[in-house]
Structures are given as C-alpha cells and as structure tokens.
Amino acid sequence: MPGSTSNHVRRFPDAGGYYGDFGGNHWPPHLKPALQELAAAYEELRSSPAFLDELDSVRTGLQGRPTPVHYLENISKQLGGARIYVKREDLNHTGAHKINHCVGFALLARKMGKRKLIAETGAGQHGVALASAAARFELDCEVHIGAVDVDKVNANVSLMRLLGARVVPAASGQATLKEASDSALRAYTEQHADALYAIGSAIGPHPFPMIVRDFQSVIGQEARAQFLSITGGRLPDHVVACVAGGSNALGMYSGFLDDPEVALHAVEPLGKDARRGQHAATLTFGRPGTLHGTASVVLQEDDGRPAPVRSIASGLAYPGVGPEIAMLCRSGRVSVDTVSDEEAVATFLRIARHEGIIPALESAHALAFAIRLAETRPPTERILVNLSGRGDKDVDFVLAGHGGGSPNGGVRRGL
Known part of the structure; x- marks a missing residue:
C-alpha cells in the first residue's frame, strides 16, 4: 500500500475521513455517491499487487x-x-512532484472505467503532469486554471495543450487557484459519471486527501x-x-x-x-x-x-x-x-x-x-x-x- 511504512499514515484518516478535528466530506449530497465509489475503488486497488506493480513501472519509465x-x-x-x-x-x-499522484489518478480512472480526468492547477505543474498522465493512459483531460495564471505560466499552458489537454481559464474573483478549483468542481459536478476529479493537492473531501498523500x-x-x-x-x-x-x-x-x-x-x-x-x-x-x-x-x-x-x-x-x-x-x-x-x-x-x-x-x-x-x-x-x-x-x-x-x-x- 502506498504510505504503508508509517504508523501515522496507517492511523489517519479515521473511518469518517477525519484527521482529528479536520477533514470529512462536505461536498453536496448528490456528489457523495461518486466519492463513495472512488473510496471503494481505491480501497480495493491500493493493496493490489497488479495495480502497485503497474504504478511502479510507470514511475520508473514515465517519471x-x-x-x-x-x-x-x-x-x-x-x-x-x-x-x-x-x-x-x-x-x-x-x-515537479505533482506527477506522483497524477499517474495514480490516471490508473484509478482507467480501472474505474472513467474516460476523462478533470483538475485545477495554479503554477501549471499539476496541469502538465495530469495532461502527461492522461496521454500515457489515453484519457481525455480538462484543466482549469486562473486567468491571471494563464499569462504568468504561459509555457506550462502551452505544454498542457501540446499534451492534448483542454485548458479552461477561470476568470471570476481573483482568477487564481481558488477560482480554478471552483471551476473544476463545477465541471466535475456535471461530468462525474464519466470523469474522475484528479485533485491537485491533499485537499478536498475524503478520500482525496488520503489518496494524494498516499501517492506522494x-x-x-x-x-x-x-x-x-x-x-x-x-x-x-x-x-x-x-x-x-x-x-x-x-x-x-x-x-x-x-x-x-x-x-x-x-x-x-x-x-x-x-x-x-x-x-x-x-x-x-x-x-x-x-x-x-x-x-x-x-x-x-x-x-x-x-x-x-x-x-x-x-x-x-x-x-x-x-x-x-x-x-x-x-x-x-x-x-x-x-x-x-x-x-x-x-x-x-x-x-x-x-x-x-x-x-x-x-x-x-x-x-x-x-x-x-x-x-x-x-x-x-x-x-x-x-x-x-x-x-x-x-x-x-x-x-x-x-x-x-x-x-x-x-x-x-x-x-
């Protein structure tokens, strides 16, 4: 299992997805079945020798x-x-380190029968990593990025597009990482039947923080x-x-x-x-x-x-x-x-x-x-x-x- 060497990692989160007073699942009720599906799939695959062998192979060859x-x-x-x-x-x-969990999410998506990865990015490193992982596993990819950051990290935006990702600028509010996350969440709400939200950090509702931590x-x-x-x-x-x-x-x-x-x-x-x-x-x-x-x-x-x-x-x-x-x-x-x-x-x-x-x-x-x-x-x-x-x-x-x-x-x- 990713992360299994640490007693702390084995203890947290608890069954409700909490780390002490923090964590849990506070997404809208209609999205909770999708998160339960993800949690069940990850629980099954995280100790699968075939899954872990493929993850190690991709980490060596692609990463x-x-x-x-x-x-x-x-x-x-x-x-x-x-x-x-x-x-x-x-x-x-x-x-960057982001590809550590991006290849994991891509593998999860393929095992779950999903055809697309959706995510947010700030500096663009997560977006490029996800686009690369999606290309490797022949999945569609949609990356949301703040409009301010499109110009600031334009080279990474170009790489995302080169790798086949659809880049969606988020222009509301400050038009940075929070707004990109808001935009990606809205897209996932509409597409969760066929897509997996490959969240960009150890944030969000359970099981996302656990999955990202384990892959990282x-x-x-x-x-x-x-x-x-x-x-x-x-x-x-x-x-x-x-x-x-x-x-x-x-x-x-x-x-x-x-x-x-x-x-x-x-x-x-x-x-x-x-x-x-x-x-x-x-x-x-x-x-x-x-x-x-x-x-x-x-x-x-x-x-x-x-x-x-x-x-x-x-x-x-x-x-x-x-x-x-x-x-x-x-x-x-x-x-x-x-x-x-x-x-x-x-x-x-x-x-x-x-x-x-x-x-x-x-x-x-x-x-x-x-x-x-x-x-x-x-x-x-x-x-x-x-x-x-x-x-x-x-x-x-x-x-x-x-x-x-x-x-x-x-x-x-x-x-």
Missing part, C-alpha cells in the same frame, strides 16, 4: 524515479552552519532510505517543505512522521506582507472553516468568506490547507514559518547562481527558510528540503521585474 537526494555544497559552505540537502523532485518528468508518500520513503545511505545511518535533524494544500509536504513528511527527533517545518508564503489580502499564509493567520468540501484552516474575511490571497508563487496562492497538515500543525508535530516574496526571489536567484539548480518559486520558499535555519544551527546538523519543482516556468517572470532586492525575514507564529 524517471527514483529522484536523488543532493547536497547543496556551495550554499552550505557559504553559510557555515547546518548542511542543506535537497530531494530533487524537480527532476521528475514534467518538472513515495517522496518520503525514497528520501529516508537515501539520506540514511548518504549519512551512514543518520536521519536529518530538520525536514522542510513549502505548504499550500500540502501534497509535497505530506509526501516528504510521511517518511519521518514516526521519528520525533526529526523536526518538521511547513513554510508558507508571506507574499508582500502580513496584511490581509497580501499573503497566503493560511496556517499562520487562518482559522477553522470549510473550503472545497473539507473542514480545515482557512484564511477568511470577517463574515467567513474566503479571504483574497497573494503570492509570487502561483501554486501557493490558496486560502486553505489540507486537513492532515492542519492537524499536524495544531498538534505541534509540524512547526510553521513564513517567507516573503522578496526572500523567495532572492533565494531563487542564489540557488541558480551558486548551485546550478533553478528551483520553482514555490520550492524557493522552502529553500529560503532552510537557509535562514541553517545560519542558526551548528555544522553538525543536517537539513533536508523537498525541492518540489523546477523553475523553468518562473524564469521570464522573475527576470522581467523581480530579480533584485534584499531578503526580508518571515513571520513565525503557531496555529
């Missing part, structure tokens, strides 16, 4: 797994503190074994990942949740500053609420509506967070920190120029915090970062007007 763990030697020497290692999810086919757990399983091999049997002292919905974070954390000596860090986008509407730091400034069919933590207006959000990283511009991440942060197992747009861009440039790696702006948030953390920790400590995606999509945007400035520190606050 290029396993991805390596790599030591950032130059940056670590510059800092003089803790050593920084990265899990190179940017080396996956299509350039390959990151943590590989990273744990690789790190132990590299260090002669030593675990990292810190594990760091950027967080919006939480797919890349849960994928990485899953390898270390049962190790209390490993500190887990979630890094959120502070955007321009801490004012409402200028960031997307849900765990830092949000409160309990319901969004896209799950009870979790949500950035909200005073009247309870989702608040506007902002981040230079399109994949982090979301006013909610997955229910399992919310539980882990509330319990204190995962600590929460923030990184500003300016600090993320400075790190994007620093990693490119001193390590020869172009990280996605989303991943640059995690790397920025890791650099900040390394400066305060002794050289004997080790930090492992999930480098969740590559930044080809961000290069023109950064160089066009965001290539300078000194980094600002982030805000740290508990849930």
Whole structure:
C-alpha cells in the first residue's frame, strides 16, 4: 500500500475521513455517491499487487524515479552552519512532484472505467503532469486554471495543450487557484459519471486527501532510505517543505512522521506582507472553516468568506490547507514559518547562481527558510528540503521585474 511504512499514515484518516478535528466530506449530497465509489475503488486497488506493480513501472519509465537526494555544497559552505540537502523532485518528468499522484489518478480512472480526468492547477505543474498522465493512459483531460495564471505560466499552458489537454481559464474573483478549483468542481459536478476529479493537492473531501498523500508518500520513503545511505545511518535533524494544500509536504513528511527527533517545518508564503489580502499564509493567520468540501484552516474575511490571497508563487496562492497538515500543525508535530516574496526571489536567484539548480518559486520558499535555519544551527546538523519543482516556468517572470532586492525575514507564529 502506498504510505504503508508509517504508523501515522496507517492511523489517519479515521473511518469518517477525519484527521482529528479536520477533514470529512462536505461536498453536496448528490456528489457523495461518486466519492463513495472512488473510496471503494481505491480501497480495493491500493493493496493490489497488479495495480502497485503497474504504478511502479510507470514511475520508473514515465517519471524517471527514483529522484536523488543532493547536497547543496556551495550554499552550505557559504553559510557555515547546518548542511542543506535537497530531494530533487524537480527532476521528475514534467518538472515537479505533482506527477506522483497524477499517474495514480490516471490508473484509478482507467480501472474505474472513467474516460476523462478533470483538475485545477495554479503554477501549471499539476496541469502538465495530469495532461502527461492522461496521454500515457489515453484519457481525455480538462484543466482549469486562473486567468491571471494563464499569462504568468504561459509555457506550462502551452505544454498542457501540446499534451492534448483542454485548458479552461477561470476568470471570476481573483482568477487564481481558488477560482480554478471552483471551476473544476463545477465541471466535475456535471461530468462525474464519466470523469474522475484528479485533485491537485491533499485537499478536498475524503478520500482525496488520503489518496494524494498516499501517492506522494513515495517522496518520503525514497528520501529516508537515501539520506540514511548518504549519512551512514543518520536521519536529518530538520525536514522542510513549502505548504499550500500540502501534497509535497505530506509526501516528504510521511517518511519521518514516526521519528520525533526529526523536526518538521511547513513554510508558507508571506507574499508582500502580513496584511490581509497580501499573503497566503493560511496556517499562520487562518482559522477553522470549510473550503472545497473539507473542514480545515482557512484564511477568511470577517463574515467567513474566503479571504483574497497573494503570492509570487502561483501554486501557493490558496486560502486553505489540507486537513492532515492542519492537524499536524495544531498538534505541534509540524512547526510553521513564513517567507516573503522578496526572500523567495532572492533565494531563487542564489540557488541558480551558486548551485546550478533553478528551483520553482514555490520550492524557493522552502529553500529560503532552510537557509535562514541553517545560519542558526551548528555544522553538525543536517537539513533536508523537498525541492518540489523546477523553475523553468518562473524564469521570464522573475527576470522581467523581480530579480533584485534584499531578503526580508518571515513571520513565525503557531496555529
């Protein structure tokens, strides 16, 4: 079973799809039979040797797994503190961790007799990954993306179309990731008899958060074994990942949740500053609420509506967070920190120029915090970062007007 190496993963969610106080199924009643069908199909297939063998084959052939763990030697020497290692999810086919669950959903759809995949995307990495997986398994594909992001990540939009996907711009509201999710949900409501909603992160109603986490757990399983091999049997002292919905974070954390000596860090986008509407730091400034069919933590207006959000990283511009991440942060197992747009861009440039790696702006948030953390920790400590995606999509945007400035520190606050 994907994720079976962790006692935590085996315990959560409960039978109702809850992670403590968070989770559940809060979608409209007429869609619940489709979710029950998905849950039953996944429960049957998740332990099927034939299904898992095919999943492993696709991960090796199409994706290029396993991805390596790599030591950032130059940056670590510059800092003089803790050593920084990265899990190179940017080396996956299509350039990010998203393809880990996209191939899983494509396999599920085919086994369930569905002919189409529907999803939302922000930075475009999920859309490209899903289009690639759909092409591999000869399924139709429909990707919804905020109209603002169509221009911002135009290269990824072109790739989606090249791979055969129908791209649907969402122009309402802020026209970013939340609106893309709203649009994809409406499309799934109309087409669920023949289509499967391949949700883009560990969000939404049960069983979506569980399925995404399980398919993404390959990151943590590989990273744990690789790190132990590299260090002669030593675990990292810190594990760091950027967080919006939480797919890349849960994928990485899953390898270390049962190790209390490993500190887990979630890094959120502070955007321009801490004012409402200028960031997307849900765990830092949000409160309990319901969004896209799950009870979790949500950035909200005073009247309870989702608040506007902002981040230079399109994949982090979301006013909610997955229910399992919310539980882990509330319990204190995962600590929460923030990184500003300016600090993320400075790190994007620093990693490119001193390590020869172009990280996605989303991943640059995690790397920025890791650099900040390394400066305060002794050289004997080790930090492992999930480098969740590559930044080809961000290069023109950064160089066009965001290539300078000194980094600002982030805000740290508990849930």
